[in-house]
């Protein structure tokens with residue numbers, strides 16, 4: 001099928017055209033195009049439709065024997081023909097998201113150098129830093145609208161993966177297109193190779209990155225400044241999403257660049273925004289407000305602290321003072337409850353630490369004691385420690401709370417703080433559960449309970465589409481909060497009184513559009529985008545939504 005859009009002028013022909021994934025149509029080149037573009041004899045006779053191609057690709061996909069094989073297969077199609085890739089993924093979105101994204105992408109990052117086939121995106125290697133502008137110029141895409149960048153130091157809950165981290169920007173940007181409609185012609189995955197401290201990678205003869213320990217903080221900071229300056233020169237209007245940076249860098253980088261670059265950190269702000277949206281839905285379903293909750297976070301890193309701060313802002317929006325809101329949020333880390341007398345904290349952690357007198361009379365300060373004392377109504381895991389939500393912790397929580405809200409958010413599946421089946425078993429089906437990685441519905445007492453995947457995938461494609469459509473110059477906290485509210489409105493448990501805490505992933509495209517509208521409107525309200533009326537905004541969003549359909553090509557420039 002071709003669209004009714006004008007034929008596209010294509011200055012390439014022959015084998016070179018077949019090797020351009022954004023333009024290649026493979027067996028779907030028409031008879032006229034084969035003549036005009038010197039493709040005769042380069043393809044089998046049959047002129048196929050994209051539907052035929054999707055069918056063949058899906059059959060081959062079904063023959064793969066493992067999720068990693070399925071991932072490799074889909075990536076190969078992406079590198080051959082992006083239109084076909086996105087058509088295939090869009091038609092099987094729920095089935096393929098866990099393959100191109102969490103959790104399989106984690107394995108693909110760990111195996112990156114072993115499964116490497118083709119180049120995609122940009123590797124900015126520390127030894128090449130003086131060629132930064134040249135590197136960005138060698139990207140043939142001119143109009144980049146969204147960049148996802150990582151330095152690979154904290155990939156999901158899997159730690160330092162060096163350049164293997166590239167799987168993440170590639171996967172996230174695939175979702176920008178599949179869920180947020182941003183054309184793949186406008187996206188750019190970037191990996192900053194500043195070395196790795198993962199000894200197994202340094203010792204692995206197959207490792208393809210710079211075989212060097214991570215550079216010093218001073219060298220790193222100078223390199224990041226150089227990178228940001230070069231991006232601003234090359235693509236001044238692009239949205240930059242920081243992804244999977246180590247805790248020590250994530251928040252400081254965000255604070256350093258958020259006023260000079262249109263950027264956000266997905267692990268801090270995207271995760272916070274999806275969790276706040278899901279919490280709002282859980283509270284509405286229990287006919288309560290966020291301000292009524294007592295919340296324990298397990299994991300005081302940048303993700304946990306980012307969520308906690310956003311929850312505090314949301315409580316304040318419901319009329320609570322900041323001081324009272326902070327009293328309701330407790331952070332538990334490796335040394336137990338985070339208190340102001342522990343000296344290892346960074347600034348963003350210190351703001352969330354409690355006075356040690358809070359816990360003075362407690363037996364100890366571990367998770368068990370914190371839960372027993374605080375009597376939380378919400379328990380959120382972002383620590384990457386499998387199984388840390390034990391039966392004892394959960395049963396204690398349930399003693400004081402009829403429908404405990406429990407979110408084991410760590411990714412991939414292997415790092416989850418608890419599995420939904422256990423959580424529902426220990427609470428006799430009463431817990432409201434959402435996870436970071438996908439889980440099958442749990443059957444409890446003959447009832448099938450869907451498990452919401454509280455993953456930033458619900459948020460970042462919509463934020464990106466909103467920012468791009470409004471041409472926003474910044475991502476404000478209020479834009480993130482409006483994304484949360486838009487998401488909460490879509491929760492089946494709120495809308496219909498039953499079902500999951502988040503809408504089905506099959507609706508993610510529609511949800512992303514709704515989020516994009518709220519984010520863009522908020523950007524205008526906050527003065528970081530030019531004001532237009534609602535209809536113009538809707539048109540702008542529709543204009544930015546690319547469909548995986550083949551365009552007709554023309555050879556002559558006039």
Ligand SMILES: O=C([O-])CC(=O)C(=O)O
Nearest residue numbers: 102156244267411455456
């Ligand atoms: O990629 C995901 O599934 C969510 C995420 O950002 C992370 O865990 O770092």
Ligand SMILES: [Mg+2]
Nearest residue numbers: 243244266267
């Ligand atoms: Mg991430």
